[in-house]
Amino acid sequence: MHPLWNYAGPTAAAPIILIVAVAVVCVVTAVYSSAHRADVVAIDQERQLFLRTINERRGQVLREAENIVTSNEAVRRMWTAFDPEWMQHRVGLRLRTFFGHDYVFVLDPKDRFVYALRGLDSVPPREFGKDLDALQTVVNDVRGHHRAGASVEIQSADEKTGVARPTRTARVQKFMGRPAVVAALGVVPNDDKIQLPPGPSPILITVSLINGPFLDDLSERLKLPVLRLVDAAHPALPAERTIDLRDDEGKEVAKFAWTPNWPGSQIVEKVVPFVGVAVAGFLLLAGFVLRYIRRATATIAAGEARLRQLAMQDPLSGLPNRSLFGERLEALIREVRQGGASAAVLSIDLDHFKDVNDTLGHHVGDALIGAVAQRLCRALRSDDLVARLGGDEFAVLTTATTDLERLGGMAQRMITTLSAPYIIGTNTLVIGASIGVVVIDRTTHDAPDVMRYADMALYRAKNEGRNRACIYDAAMNADLTQRKQLENDLRQAIKNGHLALAYQPLVSADGQRVVGVEALCRWPHKERGQVPPAQFIPIAERSELIVPLGEWVLRQACLQALQWPQVILAVNVSAIQFRRPNFVETVERILADTGFDPSRLELEITESTLIGNVDGAENAMRRLKGLGVKLALDDFGTGYSSLLYLRSFPFDKLKIDRSFVSSIEKAADAASIVHAIVSLGRGLGMKVTAEGVENADQQLFLRAAGVHSMQGFYFGRPATADEITQRLEQQASQAQSHRPRLLAVNG
Numbered sequence: 001m002h003p004l005w006n007y008a009g010p011t012a013a014a015p016i017i018l019i020v021a022v023a024v025v026c027v028v029t030a031v032y033s034s035a036h037r038a039d040v041v042a043i044d045q046e047r048q049l050f051l052r053t054i055n056e057r058r059g060q061v062l063r064e065a066e067n068i069v070t071s072n073e074a075v076r077r078m079w080t081a082f083d084p085e086w087m088q089h090r091v092g093l094r095l096r097t098f099f100g101h102d103y104v105f106v107l108d109p110k111d112r113f114v115y116a117l118r119g120l121d122s123v124p125p126r127e128f129g130k131d132l133d134a135l136q137t138v139v140n141d142v143r144g145h146h147r148a149g150a151s152v153e154i155q156s157a158d159e160k161t162g163v164a165r166p167t168r169t170a171r172v173q174k175f176m177g178r179p180a181v182v183a184a185l186g187v188v189p190n191d192d193k194i195q196l197p198p199g200p201s202p203i204l205i206t207v208s209l210i211n212g213p214f215l216d217d218l219s220e221r222l223k224l225p226v227l228r229l230v231d232a233a234h235p236a237l238p239a240e241r242t243i244d245l246r247d248d249e250g251k252e253v254a255k256f257a258w259t260p261n262w263p264g265s266q267i268v269e270k271v272v273p274f275v276g277v278a279v280a281g282f283l284l285l286a287g288f289v290l291r292y293i294r295r296a297t298a299t300i301a302a303g304e305a306r307l308r309q310l311a312m313q314d315p316l317s318g319l320p321n322r323s324l325f326g327e328r329l330e331a332l333i334r335e336v337r338q339g340g341a342s343a344a345v346l347s348i349d350l351d352h353f354k355d356v357n358d359t360l361g362h363h364v365g366d367a368l369i370g371a372v373a374q375r376l377c378r379a380l381r382s383d384d385l386v387a388r389l390g391g392d393e394f395a396v397l398t399t400a401t402t403d404l405e406r407l408g409g410m411a412q413r414m415i416t417t418l419s420a421p422y423i424i425g426t427n428t429l430v431i432g433a434s435i436g437v438v439v440i441d442r443t444t445h446d447a448p449d450v451m452r453y454a455d456m457a458l459y460r461a462k463n464e465g466r467n468r469a470c471i472y473d474a475a476m477n478a479d480l481t482q483r484k485q486l487e488n489d490l491r492q493a494i495k496n497g498h499l500a501l502a503y504q505p506l507v508s509a510d511g512q513r514v515v516g517v518e519a520l521c522r523w524p525h526k527e528r529g530q531v532p533p534a535q536f537i538p539i540a541e542r543s544e545l546i547v548p549l550g551e552w553v554l555r556q557a558c559l560q561a562l563q564w565p566q567v568i569l570a571v572n573v574s575a576i577q578f579r580r581p582n583f584v585e586t587v588e589r590i591l592a593d594t595g596f597d598p599s600r601l602e603l604e605i606t607e608s609t610l611i612g613n614v615d616g617a618e619n620a621m622r623r624l625k626g627l628g629v630k631l632a633l634d635d636f637g638t639g640y641s642s643l644l645y646l647r648s649f650p651f652d653k654l655k656i657d658r659s660f661v662s663s664i665e666k667a668a669d670a671a672s673i674v675h676a677i678v679s680l681g682r683g684l685g686m687k688v689t690a691e692g693v694e695n696a697d698q699q700l701f702l703r704a705a706g707v708h709s710m711q712g713f714y715f716g717r718p719a720t721a722d723e724i725t726q727r728l729e730q731q732a733s734q735a736q737s738h739r740p741r742l743l744a745v746n747g
């Protein structure tokens, strides 16, 4: 089944199917029950019709006989002197032929049977034997022997016409074992013109069987199909219905059966196709509704799925977002805890992305994010999950390996991939990436823990100089707490003026003369002793404490160097500090406040200050130069060493990083690199300084290479201001004492 259908279908379908089923059942039940009711009513009516007709038959038989015996002729021929001939022809055969009566009898005034008709023949009544006893009831009725339930009409005259009517009776009873209408009536004259003999009148009895021809006629007239007598030999069939014919006393006389018309069933037969069509229509409609609901549900579900997808997707990179990453991470942690294979999270942070965004605009930043996402996806297996957590933060969930060495290699490959130049529009951009790695194993608690550890590893990677990967270990947790502590302490130290400055001399190439000093920040911690700048400067940068720190250093150094008018003052400026929009104003203000000569101030900045911030940096540099301040590119050779930067920024000086200097004796290529850098700097009209000179050999090599000035332990470690003052005084006095000598030599 389709999952979407699965999702909401049955809940919507169930009531509809139920309603349709109930409706169909109702319609069918209604049709069938009304059909049944119609059948019941019809059968009852047919039964009543039959009984009424039989009842009417009683009156009819009486009227037919009455016609004949109510006449003066009848009195004469049946009563005064019985005339068998007349009786046979004018009464018996007439009743038989005209009206279809089956038997005719006559009793004389003494109740003796004097006439009997069977078929078309007059037969002696005694041939009927015991059967004549069955006629005693009607005879008694006419003779006036009272009987309960008898319907006897006493002799009377018709109200309107005055015509005499005999005492008469008719009943339904068995005769010769068969049901019959038996009627009896006395003979009466139709006027008083005739002399009546004394005594009671003779009685005419006529028997009409309710059988074959009569029933056929009835069946025809009443539309009661196959009407027939039921008896032991011919019992009622299941398809037939029966009618009990009872006499006046309620005794069963006979049972009849007929095949009912079943009008209800006929209606049903006629209606069924229509009902069928209606039900089919109904089902079809229900089907359509269900289908519609199904589609609507599917659409809604698809919409929801899409919304969910959107909610789970980062629109800029098309990668899963933080929510989805969190969900997958939690699921993976559960799996690992339940015995699944271990996994790892790599937390990636781009270096200098913010600068790209700030200086080149968001559209370039957005495009860069898209390009980074693509590179990440290409660098990883399809099983690995790459997500953008926000800003320039990405994360990878991988099950490829949990071997620390391989993870380190994987992270390093990703950094290499991400550090390759990007071409976006007309810009060629170089960014770096730092990666924190954490392994998920059975001891892993939950997703927030994992992300915290990954952040710690990332933090470490950034502090160790960016563009590198760090794998989390438990010590980092403690380390981070310590860092936080240190950050708080540093904040207090800046506020309370507990920082100090050391000054390292910069000497001329011959090593004879101090030509400048570099101010280096010192933090004497009351518990930890001297905290090295390599430790507290990164903390200051991350927490932006570097801004007040740097301002303090600059102000303090300028105040101090007022006493050393013969040398230049070099001050380090962090990238974060330099990128502050009001940095130039701050320098200007400090120069004004201290009255320090701008041409003696040399600001040392690193390449990281320039990356991704080309226009802003150039602008600030030109303004600083406008103030008369000098600019040095510090640690040259450790960063990107881009010729572009060297060419397009107005540096006055280039400082070769001490890592090259220390490698001069060991690696031949380091020596040639130093040569190249010096000639490059000279070629661009810059002064070149070598840092970290620790021995005479290095000095000799560098001097030969054409370096303008040098700095290093060989010429002097960073020292207190007093020590510098002493050294400068010493140098001045030596110069004093030398000059006359030189003059003397020369002279």
Ligand code: C2E
Pocket (backbone or CB within 6 Å): 504, 519, 520, 521, 532, 533, 534, 537, 550, 553, 572, 573, 574, 604, 634, 635, 658, 691, 692, 693, 694, 711, 712, 713, 714, 718
């Ligand atoms: P840097 O700007 O390259 O400063 C020179 C560093 O090299 C100093 O370390 C100095 O003591 C060391 N050094 C000088 N000569 C030699 C040598 O012959 N051999 C060796 N091995 N090292 C030598 P320090 O004072 O520990 O400072 C480290 C870094 O901290 C500095 O590197 C600089 O980047 C930063 N820093 C120091 N003070 C400040 C400051 O006030 N502001 C900013 N933004 N950064 C500062």
Ligand code: CA
Pocket (backbone or CB within 6 Å): 518, 572, 604, 634
């Ligand atoms: Ca420096």
Ligand code: CA
Pocket (backbone or CB within 6 Å): 634, 635, 655, 657, 691
């Ligand atoms: Ca340096």
